[in-house]
Amino acid sequence: MSLNVDSAAVAFTFKGGMLPMTVMELSSADPERIRQQLAGKLSQSPAFFQHTPVVLSVEKLDEPHLALERICAVCRDHKLLPVAVRGGTEPVRQSAWALGLGWFPPVEEGRARVLESVTSSPVHEVTREETEVSEAEAPAIATRLYRGTVRSGQQVSASEGDLVVIGAVNAGAEVLAAGSIHVYGALRGRALAGIHGNTHAGIYCRELEAELLSVAGNYKRSEDIDPQLSGRPAEVHFTKEQLEIKPLG
Amino acid sequence: MAKIIVVTSGKGGVGKTTSAAAISTGLALRGKKTVVIDFDVGLRNLDLIMGCERRVVYDLVNVIQGEAGLNQALIRDKRVENLFILPASQTRDKDALTQEGVAEILEKLQEDFDFILCDSPAGIERGAQLAMYFADEAIVVTNPEVSSVRDSDRILGLLASKTRRAEQGEDPIKEHLLVTRYNPERVTSGDMLTLDDIREILAINLLGLIPESEAVLRASNQGVPVTHDISSDAGQAYSDTVSRLLGEDMPLRFHELQRKGLLSRMFGGGRR
Numbered sequence: 001m002s003l004n005v006d007s008a009a010v011a012f013t014f015k016g017g018m019l020p021m022t023v024m025e026l027s028s029a030d031p032e033r034i035r036q037q038l039a040g041k042l043s044q045s046p047a048f049f050q051h052t053p054v055v056l057s058v059e060k061l062d063e064p065h066l067a068l069e070r071i072c073a074v075c076r077d078h079k080l081l082p083v084a085v086r087g088g089t090e091p092v093r094q095s096a097w098a099l100g101l102g103w104f105p106p107v108e109e110g111r112a113r114v115l116e117s118v119t120s121s122p123v124h125e126v127t128r129e130e131t132e133v134s135e136a137e138a139p140a141i142a143t144r145l146y147r148g149t150v151r152s153g154q155q156v157s158a159s160e161g162d163l164v165v166i167g168a169v170n171a172g173a174e175v176l177a178a179g180s181i182h183v184y185g186a187l188r189g190r191a192l193a194g195i196h197g198n199t200h201a202g203i204y205c206r207e208l209e210a211e212l213l214s215v216a217g218n219y220k221r222s223e224d225i226d227p228q229l230s231g232r233p234a235e236v237h238f239t240k241e242q243l244e245i246k247p248l249g
Numbered sequence: 250m251a252k253i254i255v256v257t258s259g260k261g262g263v264g265k266t267t268s269a270a271a272i273s274t275g276l277a278l279r280g281k282k283t284v285v286i287d288f289d290v291g292l293r294n295l296d297l298i299m300g301c302e303r304r305v306v307y308d309l310v311n312v313i314q315g316e317a318g319l320n321q322a323l324i325r326d327k328r329v330e331n332l333f334i335l336p337a338s339q340t341r342d343k344d345a346l347t348q349e350g351v352a353e354i355l356e357k358l359q360e361d362f363d364f365i366l367c368d369s370p371a372g373i374e375r376g377a378q379l380a381m382y383f384a385d386e387a388i389v390v391t392n393p394e395v396s397s398v399r400d401s402d403r404i405l406g407l408l409a410s411k412t413r414r415a416e417q418g419e420d421p422i423k424e425h426l427l428v429t430r431y432n433p434e435r436v437t438s439g440d441m442l443t444l445d446d447i448r449e450i451l452a453i454n455l456l457g458l459i460p461e462s463e464a465v466l467r468a469s470n471q472g473v474p475v476t477h478d479i480s481s482d483a484g485q486a487y488s489d490t491v492s493r494l495l496g497e498d499m500p501l502r503f504h505e506l507q508r509k510g511l512l513s514r515m516f517g518g519g520r521r
Contacts, residue, residue: 149452151406152399170402170450188450 020198023086024075025057031070038078049079059087059106068095143179150175150189157195171211177201191236192219199238204248208234218243251362253355254494255384257408259400261371263392264429267465267475268487269368270298272388274474275491277332281363284323286354287337288380289370290345296336299326300472310338313350319357328477333362343376355383373407382412386423388456388494392430393441398450401426405451425456427490432461433506444504457490459483460503 028034042049054075058066072082084102085092096103144158146165152172156163163177166184173189175181179201181193186207194201194216201215208229213220215238225245233248256269266289273285287295290310296302301324307317312335319335326332335354338345358365369380381387387408391401408422409415415422428447435441448455459465464481468474476491478484482503489499 149402149405151409152402154406154410168450168452170399172399172403173406186449 020200022052022054023057024054024080024082025060026071027060029058029061029063029066029071031067031074034071035074035077038074038080042078051079051081053081053083055084055086055104056082056101057086058092061088064089064091066092066095068092069099072099072101144177149185152189159195168207169205171209180204190214193236194238201238203236204234206233207231208245213243213245215243220245251359251365252386253359253365253367253384254386254388255367255369255381256388256390257369257377257381257404258371258390258397259373259377259404260392260397263390263397264459264465265371265390266294266298266368267469268388268390268427268429268459269366270295270474271476271484271487272491272494273332273364273366274326274329274476275488276364276366276494277326277329278476279491279495280331281495282331282361283364283366284333284335284358284362285366285368286335287368288346288376289368290337290376291339291342292370293337293339295368296324296334297472298469299334299474301326301334301336302472305336308336308338309354310341310345312354313345313347319354328473343370343374343379346376346379348379348382351379352383373403377404378407378411381408381422384408384412384422385414386425388425388427389451389453390427390429391447391451393428393432393436393443393447395442398442398447401451405453424453425494426451426453427457427459428455429459430461431458431504433504437506455501456493457486458501458504459486459490 026034056071066088068085075082082101084104085096086104087106093103142158142160143162143164146156146163147167149167150156150165150169150173152170155174155176156165157176158178160178162179162182163175164182164184165175168185169175169183169187169189169191171188174192175183175189176192176195178196179193179198181191181203183191183205186209187205188209188211190212191203191210192214193203197216199216203213203215208225209231210225211222213225213236215236218238220243229245229247234245235248236243236245238244256265256272258265269285273283276283285295286309287293288309289295296305304324307322309322311317312319312322322335324334324336326334355365367380367384370376389401389404391397405424408424412422414420426448428444431444432441436443444458460482462481462483464478464483465475468478475481475483476487479488486503489502492499
């Protein structure tokens with residue numbers, strides 16, 4: 001901002017951003033089947049359906065023509081806001097643009113990661129993926145890999161994506177990530193996932209001895225952790241407004 | 250070119266100076282030309298443990314500040330050939346040390362010696378950082394207790410980041426773990442951390458294990474490094490440690506309650 005000398009003359013600036021997006025991966029093109037399934041989901045987890053922006057992924061569909069307008073209407077009825085379509089044929093792309101939606105090219109094999117699904121469902125899976133809106137050609141998901149022991153007094157952070165530690169995080173050390181934290185070793189220090197507020201982030205470790213666990217600012221200290229979980233493989237998630245720690249596997 | 254080895258720990262009172270004295274003596278006894286430098290400016294101890302306190306004229310700070318030549322400050326050990334001591338100053342503080350000064354001294358010593366041991370002060374401040382800065386290898390001295398292990402962990406983090414090798418992107422410092430004051434009886438009763446606990450947390454190569462021993466206190470007070478006391482368990486353990494430092498394979502001793510047959514089977518070569 002300080003560089004912007006003539007700030008009155010500038011109406012806007014373009015900025016690259018990595019935003020968490022829900023991808024709704026369609027495995028049926030039938031708007032009625034989607035409607036039924038969505039109604040069921042809405043009653044299960046109403047908190048999720050609050051004008052949530054979604055990207056409709058039609059990559060798994062074989063149909064050249066889609067009733068895209070009707071599918072979008074069904075989504076809006078259930079408080080999901082389609083903002084873009086991903087994949088599909090040329091007619092699909094044209095109709096997306098006609099509806100005022102964006103279009104993304106299909107994702108290469110293996111890039112999409114199913115991080116969390118509301119429930120496992122044959123019709124659609126809610127996947128979460130970082131969607132990039134910037135000049136950069138390839139939207140790389142910034143996973144930081146750290147090999148070795150994170151020692152007392154050291155801090156290792158992944159400010160954009162996930163953090164993977166192949167080694168232990170010792171007492172007095174701190175690991176932070178905008179996304180999830182994976183520790184292939186003992187977690188004895190502090191682990192803070194979702195530091196920018198991503199409540200879907202998780203913490204996974206081979207041996208839970210943590211001093212502090214936090215997901216999107218919701219934390220538990222070691223004395224709040226069930227001693228039965230101590231020293232065992234565990235995963236940590238933010239569910240039902242609190243941190244849930246479970247044995248892994 | 251001499252190998253520069255820092256003896257460090259973070260925590261005080263764990264046996265850094267005792268170990269620096271014992272290991273440098275051991276190296277010299279095997280014919281390696283060795284100098285041991287006391288970096289604990291203001292709390293000079295190494296000269297006492299080496300038994301040369303009455304022969305100190307000039308010290309490390311005098312050399313750095315150009316008040317004396319290096320050869321004037323080096324004290325030749327009376328018991329072993331090839332062993333020299335560069336004492337610290339008792340009247341100054343650690344701010345008297347400069348990185349350039351230390352670099353210059355180490356450079357000169359490297360021409361003449363095989364090993365340069367830097368006896369680090371406790372803590373992680375200037376004195377400790379200068380002692381480790383130019384090191385090629387580090388001996389991290391740890392007691393079987395939680396606070397000592399955590400401080401050693403902290404030091405290992407600094408060795409990997411705040412040293413010349415780290416800053417210049419060279420091969421990392423070779424880290425060795427030396428567990429001292431190990432008492433198998435108290436480990437068995439649960440008062441002390443086990444060797445396996447320490448190794449699991451610190452995750453570095455084990456160089457040696459020194460049992461808690463009356464010989465160590467006796468040696469310190471007499472000013473004779475415990476390596477000379479070859480009948481003592483600690484003396485033998487330091488001797489083993491020196492052998493491993495020189496690349497020999499030695500089985501681990503003194504870590505279990507008088508069950509020697511079992512331990513050699515369990516630990517194989519003694520080093521992992």
